[in-house]
Amino acid sequence: MREEVSWDLEVDVVVLGSGGAGLTAAVAAHDFGVKDVVILEKSGMVGGTTAMSGGMLWIPNNQYQIEAGIEESDEDVVAYLDSLAPGALDPETLWAFMQSGPEMIRYFSDKTEVRFHAYADFPDYQPYMPGAKVNGGRSLDNEAFSFEKLGKWATRVNPTKMAYPVRGSLKEAVDGALDEATLAEREKHDYRGLGQALIGSLLKAVLDRGIPIEFEKRARRLVKKGDRVIGVVSEDADGRDFHVRARRGVVIATGGFEWNEKLVKAFLRGPLTGPVSVPENEGDGLLMAIDAGAQLGNMQNAFWQQSVLELKPQHRNAKPNYLLGSDERARPGAILVNRAGKRFVNEAANYNAMGKTVLAFDAGTHSYANLPYWLIIDQRYKDKYPTFTSMPGSPVPPYMMRAETLQELAEKAGIDAQGLKATVARFNDMVRKGHDDDFNRGDNTYDNFYMWGDPAFDPPHRTLGVIDQAPYYAVKMESGALGTCGGPKTNGDAQVLDWDGKPIPGLYAAGNAMAAALGEVYGGAGGTLGPGMTFGYIAGRHLGTHVPND
């Protein structure tokens, strides 16, 4: 940190990172009265992980939920969230999220081309807990957005990582609601849904306001004068420093630290071997915040996700590519087993909760009991459902093992063969009887939600199906994450706090870069982007309304 700096650029607010949280912060700062805003982005593309994502936002009490007649109460929201992390929530950030989340949705719906609708039947992720919405309402989906409106900027948006075709909203894609003619029309005008729509429309709002994005500017150090953060030093692609003065403040929206091995080892509660986010998320924001004296929070947690290694790095600087594994394990005819060949979880449970089971520690063997673990399916499954990138009828991809018998499959994979055979036999018996006595898979609306399970069957067989048609297949799974969710602790105004609980003047955080507003809780679809963008909005609003120019 330095005090005497020769500035390359002087603005009022600098936003670090162009994901959902960063773009939201930039637009809000501008609209609430900040004159000069600039976004510094480490990569050459806009949108970070958000652009690759499903783009859903979990916002209780949002206007679309209310319009759909799905009632809400603060008591229910608090009861639900508290039941998922009893006594652990920070009341200030929780309340800020509950108050400002619906306001943020209304603001962007009114003032920009960002468009949502309630994915009305998408259940909360633990629908059996108090205050949960058993049949959904709190999760918002994006309307498809035409990238024609972005002109030459259309090519600067990070591509999607979702398996669904992106010409419609997520609901339209899952329901197969678009006919050929509509799809052709959408294709002609380059309509995109999901995270692409979210980032495309946010980017449009940024461009409409004339907010510049500086690419290949990796923020590295904060500049302080006394207690106050007054600017940031970033590094360009050639390693040259670029000094930016921030008269009102800096918003750290650089995503999590999941791609930084040292930080992962230092902080997380267990191994994280398969992040699915953009590889730029290396915890740069966290390191800068630590340097500035920030209090840290929620450091042991991540937004966990089960993943599969698709591609090994092709050259020295390349990063491996991990595929998401949310749908495959929940469909009928799939189970997850550990090296003992045993099931250890309800395979249809939500990914964030499951991630903690994956990290269970066995005191006897003094090892992680469920690492590694495998997805097991049979030929019936393989012929019927997409399995990661492998479509029915297509050749077996390199990340999938195949064998004529369960014995042979277990030997190939390194799983206890007796254990696997006994598990599959027991599972098939339970499926035929119609109840998973071991893990209650299929007992609730989430497990049977038609997006994960097979809607051709009635519950519980939307998720429960036998595994008995040779050959059999195994896919080694990783302890993955959408991103980490620990970082600088903020107050309800998104201001970063020091260890005495006082705001560090001029420093804000939002999205996965901050200590998550809801801690380790993942309420429903959109559990990262809902709170993350809300805090981007809060940061921008506070900078515009409470922080005078220097």
Ligand SMILES: Cc1cc2nc3c(=O)[nH]c(=O)nc-3n(C[C@H](O)[C@H](O)[C@H](O)COP(=O)(O)OP(=O)(O)OC[C@H]3O[C@@H](n4cnc5c(N)ncnc54)[C@H](O)[C@@H]3O)c2cc1C
């Ligand atoms: C396939 C997929 C589907 C998902 N679906 C959903 C969903 O539907 N709903 C949901 O809530 N979550 C979902 N997630 C998770 C969600 O995408 C992320 O949690 C969210 O996008 C994080 O937003 P962010 O703005 O904090 O970070 P990001 O979107 O990752 O943006 C961070 C940005 O900061 C940049 N950056 C990093 N370091 C620096 C630096 N030093 N200087 C400048 N810039 C820097 C990065 O390049 C990146 O552009 C999904 C994730 C994936 C992969």
